[in-house]
Amino acid sequence: MISIVLPIYNVENYIEKCLASLLRQDYKDYELILVNDGSKDKSISLAKEFLKGKDVSWCVVDKENGGLASARNAGLRQADGDYVVFIDTDDVVSEDFLSTLLKEMQEGVDFSFCAFQFVKKQEVVADENDKKVVFDKKGLLDAFLKRTISFVVPSMLFRRDFLLENDLFFEEDIRFSEDQPFIWKVILHSEKTVYLYKKMYGYYVRETSIMNSSSKDKVIDSHREFVSVIEKYFSKYPEYKDIKEKLIPRWELGALYTAARILNYENYREVYDALSGRSVLQRMKGIGEIKAYLLGTVCSLSPRLLYKFCQRLNLNG
Secondary structure, rough: EEEEEEEEEEOOHHHHHHHHHOOOOOOOEEEEEEEEEEOOOOOOHHHHHHOOOOOOOEEEEEEOHHHHHHHHHHHHHHHHOOOOEEEOOOOOOOOHHHHHHOOOOOOOOOOOEEEEEEEOOOOOOOOOOEEEEEHHHHHHHHHHHHHOOOHHHEEEEEEEEHHHEEEEEOOOOOOOOOOOHHHHHHHHHOOOOOEEEEEEEEEEEEOOOOOOOOHHHHHHHHHHHHHHHHHHHHOOOOHHHHHHHHHHHHHHHHHHHOOOOOHOOOHHHHHHHHOOOOHHHHHOOOOOOOHHHHHHHHHHHHHHHHHHHHHHHOOOO
């Protein structure tokens, strides 16, 4: 059985389409765990009404608002399935999402995961790409560092015992880009994974999403926690020291890119200084990712230049 963890916080305009995409799955042996993270709108009542009478196992876990990481952890602790997936409740998945990922969970595979597509209407466009690759730990660390593959945490299907036995929970003190430390942790503990290039997960971007409402303090505080977590976990793997030294400035570059798009210049500049933006390019030296190198060059030349560059990208969609 697969446990589907659904963190819910003020998604009344999106929850029904998300649930509908899950009920259309061609694989039916799953449970829905709806984690009410202190939602203040009608999300929970709408979800209950939608699921009433449906032939699916579901439950609601009520908790005080603690953020996405906290909600996912609560759902993981409630899960009974052999496998677990964390779906964001404003997103949608293709009909074969569960069955296709489950098919790859052969002996020795810790998690399978797939590519995603940005969607505007909570609809997944059919994708027939059948390319896949099997990663060992080192291969996946390199791929994620250089962003040669695209995925998000909700597009990953895990063996539940893999997560629990290795104490792989989300970092609740990190409220900005909380997926990143979790991904690095699971990769470090993995031995074998399967990646599918097929885009089966529909990532819906909305103005009121967590990332788009992040404040400068949230970014700065999360940076401090992120560095602490990375230092802690990579200290157990000295053979990957070179990756650790590049992934931190790579995260900082992504955070600065986001900050430049969502904050006014004064707040963005505080983030830039706190994350030592001018030295990002030098600290990423040798990363081998063209896009990161180009953006890092702009970042190192001038904080205002990066801000204007990212703002223009934002205006152009």
